[in-house]
Amino acid sequence: EDQVTQSPEALRLQEGESSSLNCSYTVSGLRGLFWYRQDPGKGPEFLFTLYSAGEEKEKERLKATLTKKESFLHITAPKPEDSATYLCAVRSVNDYKLSFGAGTTVTVRA
Amino acid sequence: DAGITQSPRHKVTETGTPVTLRCHQTENHRYMYWYRQDPGHGLRLIHYSYGVKDTDKGEVSDGYSVSRSKTEDFLLTLESATSSQTSVYFCAISESRTGENTIYFGEGSWLTVV
Numbered sequence: 001e002d003q004v005t006q007s008p009e010a011l012r013l014q015e016g017e018s019s020s021l022n023c024s025y026t027v028s029g030l031r032g033l034f035w036y037r038q039d040p041g042k043g044p045e046f047l048f049t050l051y052s053a054g055e056e057k058e059k060e061r062l063k064a065t066l067t068k069k070e071s072f073l074h075i076t077a078p079k080p081e082d083s084a085t086y087l088c089a090v091r092s093v094n095d096y097k098l099s100f101g102a103g104t105t106v107t108v109r110a
Numbered sequence: 111d112a113g114i115t116q117s118p119r120h121k122v123t124e125t126g127t128p129v130t131l132r133c134h135q136t137e138n139h140r141y142m143y144w145y146r147q148d149p150g151h152g153l154r155l156i157h158y159s160y161g162v163k164d165t166d167k168g169e170v171s172d173g174y175s176v177s178r179s180k181t182e183d184f185l186l187t188l189e190s191a192t193s194s195q196t197s198v199y200f201c202a203i204s205e206s207r208t209g210e211n212t213i214y215f216g217e218g219s220w221l222t223v224v
Contacts, residue, residue, distance in 0.1 A: 046212055097158055
């Protein structure tokens, strides 16, 4: 069974203070690792898909990286608008569904 | 905007009553999903569909049924609602024909069972 563990559960940052979120996973053949952002009262919003170890993707202040066992979401010089819960999910080669971690809630103070 | 509409967005119902949540998509995507989100558990798959009239169970399917009679609509039914089914329900869609595996989510339906 696919498993996804995210750490830390919560992260409080000062504006401009860069940090990283971790997503550790076990899957029987990775088809894709996904990062989503979720704001309170909203549905998850797609950020990135990573397909193979060594792959990196960037979007504004966010950068996602992937190894064979984990993924990191780096937040560079965060702003208050980056405050959200960030969700990691994996999809295995023989499956149509995503298996999610519990998320990391990031709060950025001005 | 992923072209997904969920209804109702908020509902309060009594224990033992049937409840149906509707998901409507305008993307003509083949795959549709129902997830529930609870504190400490993250998003968990209830049921999914890989085509009209083709559905399968997810990890938390007990007490739920689904139907898909048209590509654009995926219904989730709670046969007899219980307090443990109080949750936020998200519909999602994806299209794998092009190899793109991304799953897009709707805005959620908040269900309270009293």
